[in-house]
Amino acid sequence: MTDHSPGETNPPTTQPPGGANPPNTEPPGETNPVADLFGMTEDEFRSTDDGPAAPDPEDREAVTILAALAFVEEMRRRPVGAWAIMSRAPIRNAPPHPFDRYQWGQVTEQLDSGDSRVIRSLVRHPHPGVRVLAAGHPGIGDSFLAELTHDIWSEVRLAAVANPIITTELLDDLAGDTSTGVVEAVRIRRQSRPGEPDLLRRLDLCAVCGGRIKNHDFRTCSMRCSVNQRIRRCRNGFWLDATTGNWERKGTLRRAWPEDFRWRIASKVRRRGGIPGVGPSYRMVLVPFVRGVTSRRLARFGLRALEQGVDPAGAYDRLIHATGEFDGSAALRITARSLGMRSWA
Numbered sequence: 001m002t003d004h005s006p007g008e009t010n011p012p013t014t015q016p017p018g019g020a021n022p023p024n025t026e027p028p029g030e031t032n033p034v035a036d037l038f039g040m041t042e043d044e045f046r047s048t049d050d051g052p053a054a055p056d057p058e059d060r061e062a063v064t065i066l067a068a069l070a071f072v073e074e075m076r077r078r079p080v081g082a083w084a085i086m087s088r089a090p091i092r093n094a095p096p097h098p099f100d101r102y103q104w105g106q107v108t109e110q111l112d113s114g115d116s117r118v119i120r121s122l123v124r125h126p127h128p129g130v131r132v133l134a135a136g137h138p139g140i141g142d143s144f145l146a147e148l149t150h151d152i153w154s155e156v157r158l159a160a161v162a163n164p165i166i167t168t169e170l171l172d173d174l175a176g177d178t179s180t181g182v183v184e185a186v187r188i189r190r191q192s193r194p195g196e197p198d199l200l201r202r203l204d205l206c207a208v209c210g211g212r213i214k215n216h217d218f219r220t221c222s223m224r225c226s227v228n229q230r231i232r233r234c235r236n237g238f239w240l241d242a243t244t245g246n247w248e249r250k251g252t253l254r255r256a257w258p259e260d261f262r263w264r265i266a267s268k269v270r271r272r273g274g275i276p277g278v279g280p281s282y283r284m285v286l287v288p289f290v291r292g293v294t295s296r297r298l299a300r301f302g303l304r305a306l307e308q309g310v311d312p313a314g315a316y317d318r319l320i321h322a323t324g325e326f327d328g329s330a331a332l333r334i335t336a337r338s339l340g341m342r343s344w345a
Contacts, residue, residue, distance in 0.1 A: 111137040119144060126289045126323045127260060128153040135159035146170060152238075152292055154179035154207040155219055161185040162203040184210030208232075218266065223280050226266040230285060237296030239265075242284040253302050254286065256312035258320060261289045290319055292328035301332055304344050315339055 107130055110118050122134045123144045128151075134140055135148040136159040149160045149170050158181055160166060161174060166189075175186045185203050192199050204213050208229045211221030218226040233239040242254045242262065254262070267283040288295045298319070302312040318338060322331040336344035 107133045108137070111139055114139060116141075121324060123148060124291065124324055124327070126291070126320050128156055128287075131156045132159045136163050138164045141165075142167065149174055152288070152294075154182055157182050158185055158203075158205060158207055161189055162200055179207050181205045181207035181210045223266055223269050227269055227280070230265045230267060230283070234285065237294045238288070240286040240295040240299055242286050252306065253299055253312060254284070256302060256316055257286050258289050258316055261287045263287055289316070290323045290327065290331050293332065297332070301336070301344050304336075305339065305341060308341050308343075310339050310341060315341075 107122060110122060111134060119134070119140050122130055123140060125131055125134070131148060131151060131153070132155055135145065135151070135156050140148075140163075142165065145160060145163055145166060148156055149166075151157055151160075154177070157174060157177060157179065161171070161182060162185065171186050171189060174182055177183050177186070185205050188202050188205075189199075192202070205211065206213055206219070206221035206225055208220055208225040211225070213219060214221050218229075220226045220229060230239070234241045240250075242250065242257075244250075263285055264282040265285045266280040268281045286295050286299070288298055290298060298316075301319070302315060305312050305315040315335065318335045319331060322335050325331075326334060332344055
């Protein structure tokens, strides 16, 4: 026993029995942030042999990266404002744009097959996104390429200009196109050198004004061009604005319209300021699903079917199947005849 002076108490031991670590001496309310990151208690985080664990520089860098990733993930789960301010990225629940190549990944493989029947079905596919890929593929042949140079969609004609097998005669025909982008692409193609490495990039143009594409979501050079495109195409009947007009009749057509041809298109560019990256406002438009026919004519066809007791959704479904063999008025006439419609124009 150790002798002590009277009145003195035994000093506290510095090491508990059995060599255990001393209890946590951090002030109440404070926690170890590294231990919290890994979901550990302070006692679990401390080493059982060497006292408090001290990460080396490499461990500290790894922990910092993990903490940053955890912060980013947490911001993504929070309300829109925090993530928009941090990332400056648009926040919207928009589906993939119809001209997104990744949406039609299997089309390129089918075009590579060289099967003429498969290629024919893709060249005459009702969706313009598929025809864009077909128009730019060098394996479709001259006859199918010539057919696509007369497509009602300027995006398809633009893709045809970039096709390596396009002939001088087809370029001459497209030189007088109504689309500024197509005319500009023809000019670039004529001035290009054989085998020019960046030709495809130079031909990736906006169909509205012929500028270099920056907004790949809408295949335009700017959001303002996207808005102008919607205004022009709705004004001439190529597209239909699904949010204006007679709500009762247009609502019936909107519900009957094939889902893949109801697009959300930029309708207004908001002024700068506020939360960055919130993007423009959008409107639903009804786009044509029969080659050579505008949305205005398709809407008139649906209304005639409704007036004669025919379900517009069923009529449109038959039209989509007919457009694989026919286009323009022929598809409308044959479908109307099969449905027993007396008039359809």
